[in-house]
Each structure stands twice: as C-alpha cells, then as structure tokens.
Amino acid sequence: RKEVEQDPGPFNVPEGATVAFNCTYSNSASQSFFWYRQDCRKEPKLLMSVYSSGNEDGRFTAQLNRASQYISLLIRDSKLSDSATYLCVVRPRGNTDKLIFGTGTRLQVFP
Amino acid sequence: GAVVSQHPSRVICKSGTSVKIECRSLDFQATTMFWYRQFPKQSLMLMATSNEGSKATYEQGVEKDKFLINHASLTLSTLTVTSAHPEDSSFYICSADRGPEAFFGQGTRLTVV
Numbered sequence: 001r002k003e004v005e006q007d008p009g010p011f012n013v014p015e016g017a018t019v020a021f022n023c024t025y026s027n028s029a030s031q032s033f034f035w036y037r038q039d040c041r042k043e044p045k046l047l048m049s050v051y052s053s054g055n056e057d058g059r060f061t062a063q064l065n066r067a068s069q070y071i072s073l074l075i076r077d078s079k080l081s082d083s084a085t086y087l088c089v090v091r092p093r094g095n096t097d098k099l100i101f102g103t104g105t106r107l108q109v110f111p
Numbered sequence: 112g113a114v115v116s117q118h119p120s121r122v123i124c125k126s127g128t129s130v131k132i133e134c135r136s137l138d139f140q141a142t143t144m145f146w147y148r149q150f151p152k153q154s155l156m157l158m159a160t161s162n163e164g165s166k167a168t169y170e171q172g173v174e175k176d177k178f179l180i181n182h183a184s185l186t187l188s189t190l191t192v193t194s195a196h197p198e199d200s201s202f203y204i205c206s207a208d209r210g211p212e213a214f215f216g217q218g219t220r221l222t223v224v
Contacts, residue, residue, distance in 0.1 A: 032211050043117075043204050043215040044155070087154070091211075098145060099206075099213055103154045 001026055006102035013109055017078045021105045023071045023088030032091035033064055035073045037084045038104065044087055045052050047073075078109045114138065115207050117216025124195055124223055132190045133221045134205030140185035141207035146178075149202045149218075161188040161205075195223040 006023045013019050022039040025033075033050040048055060050071050061074040071088055088102035116135045124130050134144055142163045145154040159180055160168040167180035179191040190201055204218040 024164075034212065041202070041220070046212055046214065049212060077193045089213075097156055098160060101154045 002102075003027060003100045004088055004090050004102040006086075006105050008103055008105060010106040010108050013078050013107070015078055015080060015109055015111055017109075018074065018076045018090055019107065020075075021073045021086055021088075021107075023047055023073075023102050025069050025071070025088075025090045025100075027090070027092050027100075028066075028069060030069075030090045030092050033071050034089040035060075035062055035071075036087040036089055036101075038087055039084050044089075047086070075107075078107075080109050080111065083109045092093075114209055114214045115216045117205050119219060120217055121179055121220045122222070124221070126223055127194055128149075129191055129193045130195055130221060132192075132217050132221075133187045134190070134207070136186045136207045136209075139207075139209050141188075141209075142185060143208065144182060144188040145206045145213075146179055146180065146188075146190050147167045147206065149204060152186055155204065158190075161190075164190075192221065195221070197223045199223050201219065 004025050024038040035047040036044040037047045048057050048062050052064050052066045054063045059076045063072045085104040085106050087104045090100045118133045146162040147156045148158050151153045157170050158173045161180045161182040163182045169175045180187040200223045202218050202220050205216040206213045
C-alpha cells in the first residue's frame with residue numbers, strides 16, 4: 001500500500017463547478033498535512049496546510065479526518081486557472097522529517 | 112515572493128560532464144534542505160536530505176558519488192550531477208522548510224545530450 005494515495009484523475013469539470021479530491025495516508029502517526037498545487041513543468045506551490053479543525057481559504061476548503069486517515073480538498077466555483085495537478089503531502093513526524101507525496105490529482109477546468 | 116531560489120532553471124549539457132545546481136533559502140536559515148527528482152507525469156521522488164555541516168542522507172537507490180550534495184552554509188545547498196548521462200535528464204527540485212511548511216525552488220530542467 002502506498003503511504004499517500006490519490007486518485008490520479010483527470011477530473012474534467014466546467015467552469016463554476018465544485019470539485020472535491022480525497023487523499024488517504026497509511027501512517028496514523030502523521031502530524032502535518034498539506035495540499036500543494038503543481039502546474040506543468042513548474043515547482044509545487046503550497047496551496048494550504050490542513051488542520052484537524054478544517055480550514056478554508058476563499059474557494060478552497062481542506063478537511064482532515066484522522067480517524068479514517070484521509071484528507072480532502074474542495075474547490076468551489078472552479079476557474080480555468082485552477083487547472084493543475086494537486087498534490088496531497090504528508091509529513092509523518094515532526095518538522096524535520098521528509099515529506100511523503102501522493103502522485104497528484106490532475107484537474108482540468110474547461111470553459 | 113519566492114522563499115527558496117534555485118539556479119539554473121534550465122541546463123543542457125553533454126554526456127560525461129558535470130552540472131551544479133544551487134538552492135538558496137531567502138530570508139531564513141535552513142539546516143536541512145531536500146533534493147527531489149521528477150520524471151514526466153510522475154510525482155516527486157526524494158533523492159537526498161542535505162544537512163548543513165554534515166553529510167547528506169541519500170535515499171535507497173540514489174548513488175551518492177554521482178549526485179554530490181554540499182550544504183556549506185545555512186542558506187545554500189548544491190547538487191552536482193557528475194558524469195551526466197542522458198538518463199539523468201529530469202526535473203530537479205529542492206525544498207527547504209520554513210516552520211512546518213516546505214517551500215520549493217523553481218526547479219532545474221536538466222537535459223543531457
């Protein structure tokens with residue numbers, strides 16, 4: 001079983017749609033969780049950290065379910081510019097441990 | 112703005128030559144930096160953890176003599192791909208942690224011809 005699993009997609013959605021991505025992780029002791037966005041041939045960029053209480057940043061909402069060991073990302077009112085690959089990233093222990101990446105979920109928003 | 116700067120962004124080199132890639136943390140010190148490689152349509156693969164003032168820690172399967180890492184200061188880590196071959200062509204990315212969050216350099220696209 002992979003340490004971090006995501007549906008690779010692609011998710012093809014029209015502008016204005018709401019889309020949700022899920023991610024599961026295997027290490028129950030994991031402490032930090034993130035969603036990164038990666039555009040084609042670019043570096044990953046932090047979209048948002050994921051907290052136990054859930055957090056929202058504009059059109060983006062992230063949730064963490066520790067009991068079920070999954071993380072979700074909800075994007076409302078999709079824009080063309082949201083087209084990218086969304087990486088679920090987990091840090092197993094502490095701040096100096098390496099990050100574990102999911103394979104990414106590809107989102108394509110069409111007009 | 113960028114908090115981690117990587118240079119060069121793109122390099123083409125001949126087989127057998129060496130290429131050095133720099134990764135700098137801006138406005139903060141990083142005792143640990145990470146080097147990744149990413150092939151097309153695949154996720155980032157950690158190559159090594161660069162530790163300031165000590166030897167790098169390499170992931171299984173990564174040749175330490177081929178991928179030389181030097182972390183001589185708290186703001187700079189370098190990755191040198193030695194005796195490059197076409198199969199080393201890839202996208203190399205570094206990262207450094209600022210607090211609990213990781214920030215990535217812009218990446219270096221290496222093409223070995």
